[in-house]
Amino acid sequence: MDHFPTNWGRPRNDAFDPYATYPIHQRPTTKDTFAEGVQRTQQPIVTGTSVLGIMFKDGIMMAADNLASYGSLARFKDIQRLHPVGTSTVIGASGDMSDFQAIQSILDEIVTDEFTYQDGHDLGPAEVHEYLSRVMYARRSKIDPLWNSILVGGFRDGKRFLGYVDLLGTTYSAPSIATGYGAYIAIPLLRAAVDGKQDALSEEDARALLHECMRVLFYRDARSLDKYQLATVTAAGVKISEQIRIETEWRFAEGIRGYGAQTQ
Numbered sequence: 001m002d003h004f005p006t007n008w009g010r011p012r013n014d015a016f017d018p019y020a021t022y023p024i025h026q027r028p029t030t031k032d033t034f035a036e037g038v039q040r041t042q043q044p045i046v047t048g049t050s051v052l053g054i055m056f057k058d059g060i061m062m063a064a065d066n067l068a069s070y071g072s073l074a075r076f077k078d079i080q081r082l083h084p085v086g087t088s089t090v091i092g093a094s095g096d097m098s099d100f101q102a103i104q105s106i107l108d109e110i111v112t113d114e115f116t117y118q119d120g121h122d123l124g125p126a127e128v129h130e131y132l133s134r135v136m137y138a139r140r141s142k143i144d145p146l147w148n149s150i151l152v153g154g155f156r157d158g159k160r161f162l163g164y165v166d167l168l169g170t171t172y173s174a175p176s177i178a179t180g181y182g183a184y185i186a187i188p189l190l191r192a193a194v195d196g197k198q199d200a201l202s203e204e205d206a207r208a209l210l211h212e213c214m215r216v217l218f219y220r221d222a223r224s225l226d227k228y229q230l231a232t233v234t235a236a237g238v239k240i241s242e243q244i245r246i247e248t249e250w251r252f253a254e255g256i257r258g259y260g261a262q263t264q
Contacts (some may be wrong), residue, residue: 044096044147046070047083049223050182052094052213053151053185054190055175055198056206059234060153062092063210065218066243067225074225084238088110089125089230091132094179095167096147103146106135125154125161125233129171137169149179156231160198163190165201178213181221186213203232215246 051064068076081100082092085107093100107128114122123131129152139145145167153162163173175198176190193209194201201209207230220225226246232239 016079025181044099045137046075046097047223048079048094048097048100048180050093050178050217051081051149051151052182052186052190052210053092053153053177054194054201054206054210055162056194056201057199057202058203059155059208059232060160060162061203061206061210061233062090062151062153062231063214063228064092065214065225065228067223067227068097069223072222074223076224077227080229080240082229082240084231084240085128086114086122086124087237088156088233089123089128089152090126090233090238090240091128091153092151092179094232098146098195099146103132103135103148104187107132124156125152125163126156128152128154129161129163129165129173133165133169133171136165136167140168151177152178153231153233154238155235158235181223182213182217185217185220187215189216196214203234211244211246212259215248218246218248 046068048068049065051062053060053062062082064081066077066079067074068079079097082090083104084090093103110123132150132152136146147167149166151162151164161176162175162177163171164177165171176187176194178186178190190209190213214228218226226248227243228246229243230241
């Protein structure tokens, strides 16, 4: 007896002929009703962690590491979680990577459509942010959300933009934003250095600040990696760096006491 309920009502393997060895006119014509059900993402599977974004005097800058985790397994270590949209916008995503790929496809199609109109207009960061908020809220309303938290940043017509949108369609803008674990660990560091001071913050100082925040996250976040990328958007356009490695120091752990085998 077959004790697996999902197999009840299906043909036996010897009748199903998975290797197509039957002549065509003898093959069974049964339908697999189980394969025709509506498929939805019930929970994030392969996920990315924090994305950090800040404003500086000449534009905006984002940082995200290159890790995509399969549960607690550090599975993919070369995933780019920063994506350019047009000539003045970049997005960075936490959450499910397959849903992020779907968002990338949607935005790339929109950018291509705008280009083919040849009317001299394209989408800026504020428009991309508003569009994504509608997409995310529509999917949430269908009980089929895109499981992501997204930062949208850019520089257009002399103005900086940095905004946030999540799987519920929640949106806000601020001079410094972080998703994932960074919303707890990195935000205090970012706000102390950026909020109210973004007009005086140089690109070099912004890069050093994000590097230090990514180092802190690597120490504290079990789903982070010591390799990350920076995206910079200025009047010159969008630039996404190669992998940047974080130099870390772990010898201090030898002196930590109070847990595990080291109780004295």
